[in-house]
Amino acid sequence: MLRFLVRRFIGAVVILFLLSIVTFVLFFGVPRDPALMMCGKTCNPDSIANIHHVLGLDKPITEQYGIFLHNLFLGSSQFAQGPCPAPCFGYSYHTNEQVWGTLMDRLPTTVSLTLGAAVCFLIVGLGTGLLAAWRRGTLIDKTATAGAMVISSLQIYFLGPLALAILVYQTHWFDKPAYNEFTQDPVSWFTGLIIPWVILSTIFAAQYTRMARSSMIEQLQEEHVRTARAKGMSRGYVFFRYAWRGSLIPIVTIFGIDLGSLFGGAIITEYTFGLPGLGNLAVQSVFFSDLPLLLGVMLFSASMILLFNIVVDAAYAFIDPRVRLS
Secondary structure, three states: OOHHHHHHHHHHHHHHHHHHHHHHHHHHHHHOOOOHHHHHOOOHHHHHHHHHHHHHHOOHHHHHHHHHHHHHHHHHHHOOOOOOOOOOHHHHOOOEEEEEEEEHHHHHHHHHHHHHHHHHHHEEEEEEEEHHHHHHOOHHHHHHHHHHHHHHHOOOHHHHHHHHHHHHHHOOOOOOOOOOOOOOOHHHHHHHHHHHHHHHHHHHHHHHHHHHHHHHHHHHHHHHHHHHHHHOHHHHHHHHHHHHHHHHHHHHHHHHHHHHHHHHOOOHHHHHHHOOOOHHHHHHHHHHOOHHHHHHHHHHHHHHHHHHHHHHHHHHHHHOHHHOEE
């Protein structure tokens, strides 16, 4: 197990390294110059050249990338804004603030959105999928399957504005979504995120309903499950003791990917509801051609996805003993 985790960790480091290179190259391939956006209306060639020099954009791309790696692992005291301890992604071109500090300030919003939505779509999605598999072929199964297919075809950028228009601006049943710190006001924290939770979890719940149903039905056809039934064990005991555990493998796999992606920033949801999370920050970094901020968001998001993938792979052995034997 330890050797497996070490190999996966090394692979994750290589992927992050390659991703940083690709992001660097793509940034300099974009025709927009961040110096023009920072220069303002009184821009002239001398001002642009000075901004290029201050930001280090006048250096070759290979040298800039080497400086970025050095600062990331060792920190730097060469910034005009002040020292930048490791992990140092530099200072934002737009806000002039430390990128790492900005990421940590936005992280609680994304974590709150992710955990709340994950709880909702796991409970609703898995519960509905198991119920459909338990009552396979009945009206409950057909209704759940048809509903999941319809809902999974919808998108957040459609459901989000629709929910805002009906629940906030027309009926006034809810306040406009906003993030409030849980430690300061738990009630406002809950009410401010309930609509984004429901909308984000709706799409995922439909996917998990279909996945849980198909996985459970497949497990019910396995030989060890049929053998358990032949031995006289009750249907409920076989369903939850044997079939349920085996059906978790594909569900845990997708859940790890989804959770990592959401922790990296639920871009559409945060942007739709105006939540100050990592997803919204990613949109801002692209809009302002902010390379340090863009690199910070990209690498942090990729790290979350890779981390949860490693955790999921390690969890396989505890979910299904056959994985350990293989």
